[in-house]
Each structure stands twice: as structure tokens, then as C-alpha cells.
Amino acid sequence: MSRWPDVEAWLAGLDAHLPLVPDLSPEGARMALDLARMALREVPEHLDRPAPAHTVFVASSTVFTVALEWCAVLLARGGRVTLKVPRGLEPWYAAITRDTGLPLEATTDRRVLATADRVVLMGSDATVEAVRAALPDPSRLLAFGSRHSLAWWTDPTHAVDLALDRVLYDGRGCMAPTGIFSPIPDAAERLAEALERARAVVPLGTVHPSE
Known part of the structure; x- marks a missing residue:
């Protein structure tokens, strides 16, 4: 059974944590979150495939919403997600993963990478190569490096x-x-x-x- 109703409730409650987003204006943070949630409107139609048992998502420091779509889909498909959080966004990620009722957690510990069935990474090319080298099985990595x-x-x-x-x-x-x-x-x-x-x-x- 899909966890989508629980995921929707989680997404709806994220507004309370927007003051923890650094650097952006309140209006900028709210617009970014609203647009990220709008992108998830069609997700319930694509939840028939199972997720990896445990995915570690390595989030970038530039876009605070980068993990939301991945988390929503993977959690709704029955997976467990651990967010490897970037420096500067620790308070935001700690807040959005606390007491959710979902198998969702945040950490700054790189050792979690070795425990994952799948690692999804958003970051610089240097980060991609560092994570690839640290994984016991690099084929588990789905990486998105520097983009313009x-x-x-x-x-x-x-x-x-x-x-x-x-x-x-x-x-x-x-x-x-x-x-x-x-x-x-x-x-x-x-x-x-x-x-x-x-x-x-x-x-x-x-x-x-x-x-």
C-alpha cells in the first residue's frame, strides 16, 4: 500500500520550517517550496514500482528543496531514505525529518553511504568523485554533478x-x-x-x- 497520504501530510507541514532556510528571503524560500510541491502533483500516478529498501540522498547546499521530490517518491513507494545533509542546511534537514512517522532521517555522517542500496547525489563533480571512491560498490551511485x-x-x-x-x-x-x-x-x-x-x-x- 502506498504511503502517499502520509507523504502528502509531511509535505504540507514543511512551511513551519521555512525560517530555518539560510540566505534566501522569506518570499524566496516560500516560492521555492511551493514550486517544488507543485512538481509533485502527478506523483500518485507513478507509484507502482518498488523503491530500493534504503536510499541515501546526498543533498547539495545550493537548493534546499532538492531532496523533496526524491524523498516523496521513494517514501511513497515503500522505501527508507536517509539524507546526507550539506553544511549550512543542518537545521532545515533536522527539522523536516523529525517526528514525521515516515522512515526518513538526516545525518552528517559519511559512513551512512556504505549502508545504502542506492546512493543518489546532487553536488559538484568533485563531490561525485569523492563519493564514488568511497562506495564499496560504485554501481549503486546515481549522481548528478555540476550543471549550468x-x-x-x-x-x-x-x-x-x-x-x-x-x-x-x-x-x-x-x-x-x-x-x-x-x-x-x-x-x-x-x-x-x-x-x-x-x-x-x-x-x-x-x-x-x-x-
Whole structure:
């Protein structure tokens, strides 16, 4: 029997922990969480396949919602999930895995990697190679390393959508375009206006000197 009703209840309760998300503005954190949950609307139609008994998910530090879709699907399919959490997001992951009634836990201990039937990793290429080398069986690893997005923009009416893609997670996510190409004659002016409107909805959070 699917655990989807319990997973839905877990997802619905995550709002209470948004103050623990670092760096993003409250509006930015809420929009990111809402969009992550929207992406899960069709999940109940795809729960017939069993999950690995125990999956360790190695989360990236740039996108605090990165594990939610994987956790939701794996838990609903009957699996157990351990989140290997990144530095800086320990309070968020500790809160969202506490007293859930689901086989979901968070840890900072790298030794948990050796206990997994499957390891899913989101992170830098260096992290991918380090984890691959640490696993007794590298074939258990499903890894997503460094990614960058480019946008080809041809429809002027999509300016706001493109701007929101850029400002979500304050541009730290791999889906935020690092370059935008367009044949639209006044593309720069249109995009500048759209970015200004997007920032009115999603204010910029904390930017570190290294960024």
C-alpha cells in the first residue's frame, strides 16, 4: 500500500520550517517550496514500482528543496531514505525529518553511504568523485554533478517566466540560466524590466563575498 497520504501530510507541514532556510528571503524560500510541491502533483500516478529498501540522498547546499521530490517518491513507494545533509542546511534537514512517522532521517555522517542500496547525489563533480571512491560498490551511485543552464528566448511574453527562473534560489540552482540568448531586438530592456518585477515579488536574500 502506498504511503502517499502520509507523504502528502509531511509535505504540507514543511512551511513551519521555512525560517530555518539560510540566505534566501522569506518570499524566496516560500516560492521555492511551493514550486517544488507543485512538481509533485502527478506523483500518485507513478507509484507502482518498488523503491530500493534504503536510499541515501546526498543533498547539495545550493537548493534546499532538492531532496523533496526524491524523498516523496521513494517514501511513497515503500522505501527508507536517509539524507546526507550539506553544511549550512543542518537545521532545515533536522527539522523536516523529525517526528514525521515516515522512515526518513538526516545525518552528517559519511559512513551512512556504505549502508545504502542506492546512493543518489546532487553536488559538484568533485563531490561525485569523492563519493564514488568511497562506495564499496560504485554501481549503486546515481549522481548528478555540476550543471549550468542556458536559455534561448524567442517569445517576448515569456520575459517574466524567464526572470523568475533566474531569481529563484537567488540564481544558485542549476536551472537558473547563466546565459540568455535571444533574437528579440530589445531583449535586454525587456529582461531588465522583468527582473525588476521579479525581484519585487522575490527579494534578494543574503549574498556572500565568495558569490
